[in-house]
Amino acid sequence: MLGGTFDPVHLGHLRSAVELHEALGLDRVHMIPAHVPPHRRAPGVDAARRLAMLEAGIGDTPGLVADDRELRRQGPSYSGDTLASLRRDYGARARLVMAVGADAFFKLHQWRDPQRLFELAHVVVIDRPDHRQALPAEVNRLIAGREVDTAGALFARSAGGVLHLRLPSRMAISATGLRERLAEGRSVRYLLPRAVEDYIRVHDLYRWQELSG
Template sequence: MSQSGLPVRADRDPSPPRRIAMLGGTFDPVHHGHLRSAVELREALALDEVRLVPASMPPLRGEPRVSPADRLALLRLGIGDTPGLVADSRELERDGPSYSADTLASLRREFGREARLVMALGHDAFLRLADWREPQQLFELAHVVVIDRPDHQAALPEALIELLAGREVDDVEALMVRPAGYLLRLRLPSRMAISATEVRQRLAAGRSVRYLLPEAVEAQLLSRDLYRHG
């Protein structure tokens, strides 16, 4: 009872929907650019988790240089105890190519239809989005957040413009109104210009990769001679 003598009504508001992002890639190998982007993405979107999902067989890229098990182990080493970052192995446990629509469908089943599900991707991958398998289904399952590059002024392909019609929003609040269906362009503070290709080339040549990736990842790469011959 309240001081007025009226019964106090229990708060019936449900807990807010969970906010989950998928950040895919080969992570060949994981480096500070991947990890810092994941941390800043979580902060910018107020996410509960960022799921870093290594691809087993990326449909639009070449074969990764080391085994899926090694890339996953390195990713887990790199993440360590960072709050809110999760190394997610679901694409490595499926047969066949790693299609994002299948991964998002799996995440949607796991977290429920009200969860705010986000697929985050870089600008280069975004420009090819209309070429992905079932691109419309991506928006049925999740929002798309593009980690923008301020120096990238390339015009969007016509097929991509058609795919995005009516979907773009200007801020996180508008994005999170619905569980899926919108596009947000996001500029992260650090924008580390680290390339996995450059890391592999340096390792193959026996050159230093210090400060390009976490120390635990570097130590494992060097102790096992991964990427050394290439």
């Protein structure tokens, strides 16, 4: 499970999903757009269009799935509820992973019922080379005894572990920066898939403006 607002989905999101799939030998990566993010402002583009952009961006990429389960659920998009839904689909013995970025991991203790996350899945933290901040004490208590060093050790159980993973192609692409570029009519070529760029242009999202000349 790799969640986010995907507003819009970009090459950093997609490349991270591909490398996560490869590094852990996963059957598939469910990329799940949030309907109502509980910890941030609601996206400016509606859920159906964010899902359509995600589907366009993934295309026929092996192992990646655009999953609309949070969009079909009313209320805030809590990760525990999403993992419970995946657990029902795949069964008690399946090895489930929730991938989170380093920034989100540092606030894990502020999530709704964080202990439940470990009852349902493993947590894989996508570390950043430039992120060296000490973990809050609350997070240290939450993950005490759960950290492992390898995917093999992680998958010895179906849930409950923590693995830090540094992906080889950490692209410094920001969805906020992309929205600003689009609003100003600047180029976003090679920052997001061409299919997503075309969708944004056709549907006039993010105040798309054609570049003069």
